[in-house]
Amino acid sequence: MPIRTRIAPSPTGDPHVGTAYMALFNQAFANSQGGQFILRIEDTDRARSSAAAEEAIFQALRWAGIEWHEGPDIGGGYGPYRQSERLEIYRRHADELIGKGAAFHCFCSAERLAEMRRQQQANGDTPRYDGRCQSLALADVRARIERGEPHVIRLATPEDGVCRFADGLRGSIEIPWRQVDKQVLVKSDGFPTYHLAVVVDDHLMEISHVLRGEEWISSTPKHRLLYDAFGWPMPAHFHLPLLRNPDGSKLSKRKNPTGLDYYRRAGYLPEALLNYLALMGWSMPDERELFSVAELAAHFDVQRIATRGPVFDLAKLDWMNGQYIRALSTDEFMHRITAWALNRDNLAPLAPLVQARTERLSDVLGHVDYLLGDRRGLSDADFEHKTLSSADCRRILHYAGQRLDELPSWQRDALYGALKSLADAMGVKMRDFLAPLFVAISGRAVSLPLFDSMAYLGRDLVRARLRDALTALGGISKKEAKRLERDYRQLAH
């Protein structure tokens, strides 16, 4: 049987380093076995998915050096590879499940479900759907559907016993059926949820091995139920460890740069990033640490994947990146620098800003240093201000970061609008409000216009600089964070 693996990102936020991580292992495994590696877009969340985010995934993964054999952008024999284009397939399979009694229609309101969960939680139970609609009479169900009553389709689950399934890395895993929720498979808008779509697609696309994050372990019983109901063999599953923040929690943008774009903008070489990622949970048989994706595939063995969640350590990535940079020929080095940022396209948006402030050409570099490279390190003294206290600065930076995270688009005018309204809501004059932001972003009180700078740097770099500035100001204690959180919500949006 041919080996086929896949990566199935959701086009919601910015492309995540975790996506590249999973892609890397799936690609390495497929290539090591002479198989295929597939990219599938899981855009079943209508509210959050966007075409722009999908395009960003293609670009970011391509930049990283991930190459797929089949996908929405290049086609293949098992398409379509975009779940929003497979709705008819899911509908058919949902009907089959209903017919087999493996799923049922549910008309419960969001309010009832919330109340039910609240009570279960109060009793110390695992929140689960109580099965009320499961016993509805067939005629009743049909009538309500015909009346146009909103409904979903849920998975029927056993009440007793345990679900046992094999994990290629962890051995046999047992989860009591009582823990498994009667999961929604089809939403009221007719779109499938992840659980239905992933099983149907993995089967139809003949995926032989599923290498996914360990956050999926607890939903695997649902998937097992679906495979059984359809009478399909279950692909081999391998749950890889999750990348961690330095504090051990799941890697998150709040605590660590997580966007692939950050690493590109910050000047990392994609081959160094992938090499580093490969070391997160995997090791070469001979323990060598510097190797290419081709060498990874050549020596790949799933059994060498560790199960402990590795902490993403920027210091070691920096070292590794240096190794790769110094191994480049001078020619290649120059090529990389220009391809990275020192080229016409990349400099074009800065030119008008800089030109207006230039008397001699030699002024130029001093204006753009913090945009093309990193800015200098900060200390609390940099934030001294005639009216703002250190606590004021922390508050402004914290709120600004929060507001920016909520912002769907990342252009100058949108940035200005969001922060202007925030300053107004806080009752701080824009002139004062901007002071700590200038320091955080450019490292000085005077620089090129702030919003142009932020737009140019991009979301990840700006987030990293704000976080770094907050650290320079002494950081925010748990208590202060809580208070800030509460006050922030009170501000009119």
Add this chain to the structure above:
RNA sequence: GUCCCCUUCGUCUAGUGGCCUAGGACUUCGGGUUUUCAUCCCGGCAACAGGGGUUCGACUCCCCUAGGGGACGCCA
């Protein structure tokens, strides 16, 4: 709270019952090469979570405890 997963230096890891006085890498500290810096080289500090078993022998197998993480959505 319930269920599941995980547990070797600060961090990434090697280790599949005797090769372990636990190896490598990053970080860090010290030294050397270099007109400075960086690179590079040499050296040092630093770990088997705790407790019970099994065994002639446990880092390696089993159990318990503790700690960490994840899941518990009409998100994926």
